[in-house]
Amino acid sequence: MVQIDRPFVEHFTRGQVAAWNAGDKTTFMGLYRKVAPDGLDIEYVGRSKQRDGWFVIEEMWDKHNGQIQLKVVTTIINGSVAAVHHHNCIAGTDQVIESIETYTFTPGRLAVRYFLKPPLAAVNVGQFRGFSSEP
Secondary structure: OOOOOHHHHHHHHHHHHHHHHHOOHHHHHHHHHHHOOOEEEEEEOOOOOOOOHHHHHHHHHHHHOOOEEEEEEEEEEEOOEEEEEEEEEEOOOOOEEEEEEEEEEEOOEEEEEEEEEOOOOOOOHHHOOOOOOOO
16 A cells, blocks of 8 residues: 655655646546545535546646646645645636646545636636536
8 A cells, every 4th residue: 555645645646747747648647546446536626516536637738738838836745635726827818717726635535625716817717627617
């Protein structure tokens, strides 16, 4: 069994950002599969309808990897939980979607919660699952 400790959590949090920004889907999804072979739960806080975590992470990649670069503002790790503040920089604009994300690791499972703050300027936020009204 994998020991969930600070190095394990740091490896995941750093690795997912690096893989996302590099456009490396294989590594990105591999990190999620490694930490969550028994289940991935993803919640967009404030949305009444949630979807299967594996569907959400695949959709997130397919829809947004080409248009979003992540900038880590801060990462706080406490035991088996990480809280991160990211700037989701929209390509070709000076717009940023701020996110606070929590990652709770348990043996074989990962629970992610996204708190999203829309950019100040007009951007079509309906394309982003965390803001859209679609299921």
